[in-house]
Amino acid sequence: MARSTAQRVADTLRTRIEGGGLPPGTQLSEEALGRDLGVSRNTLREAFRLLIHESLVVHVLNRGVFVRVLEPADVTDIYRVRAALETAGVRAAADAARPLRDAVARAVAEGERAAAGEDWREVGSADLRFHRALAALAGSARIDTAMDRLLAELRLAFHAMPSPRRFHEPFLARNRTLAALLDDGAYDRAEAELTTYLDDARTLILDVMRETSR
Known part of the structure; x- marks a missing residue:
């Protein structure tokens, strides 16, 4: 089954997180990542939801999405x-x-x-x-x-x-x-x-x- 654009974007972000390119605590800017990856904000938000489900990123109310910092x-x-x-x-x-x-x-x-x-x-x-x-x-x-x-x-x-x-x-x-x-x-x-x-x-x-x- 073909992977959706959001799944492919999540894969890219996951690879960057796992490789240390997006260290814990980094804010994931929709604007910057949208330009970098050439995707819409809606696609990014769906990718973020996938990564939140995997416990790799968190959404902080009124602040945005961040790479998770483990406690x-x-x-x-x-x-x-x-x-x-x-x-x-x-x-x-x-x-x-x-x-x-x-x-x-x-x-x-x-x-x-x-x-x-x-x-x-x-x-x-x-x-x-x-x-x-x-x-x-x-x-x-x-x-x-x-x-x-x-x-x-x-x-x-x-x-x-x-x-x-x-x-x-x-x-x-x-x-x-x-x-x-x-x-x-x-x-x-x-x-x-x-x-x-x-x-x-x-x-x-x-x-x-x-x-x-x-």
Whole structure:
């Protein structure tokens, strides 16, 4: 089915938000974006509605539409749901198809290559691909869709990080460890490691949010 103009505009804005081109807190000007994208205000407003539904932007009465700034409660909730989705993948890993398992290893290698090149934003993108691959081991289209939406929201927190390296570097080795546990068939240990991993990641983000709000 062909995508509507509003859906294509939403795709463009989503890509800019996820890539950091429209950081959290940025006001989305109908006039400027309309000129830039060559679309009407009505089309933009429909695109905004789609992104509001995805929790990527918010409408503030009498002020306009802004890229969402996550609150600590948002991060806690995102990680709670992530834990459920990724754990479902780990529990299904033994029966997962080879291409799904290969995606986990590929994301680990991509993150390590990006780190070697000091490209810490790409390390972050590879990390998200790794966690999406973990959830995808469940073989559920609904889990995949839910995970995509959660990770798009999580990028809002990543872009607010003053030091991407500080956040992502400690988890490179842990990604490798998790992938190795799955390869070895140590699924119970992998699940325990994943639980601790996500708890630590959530805590680190919340600590940084507290520091930057002072």
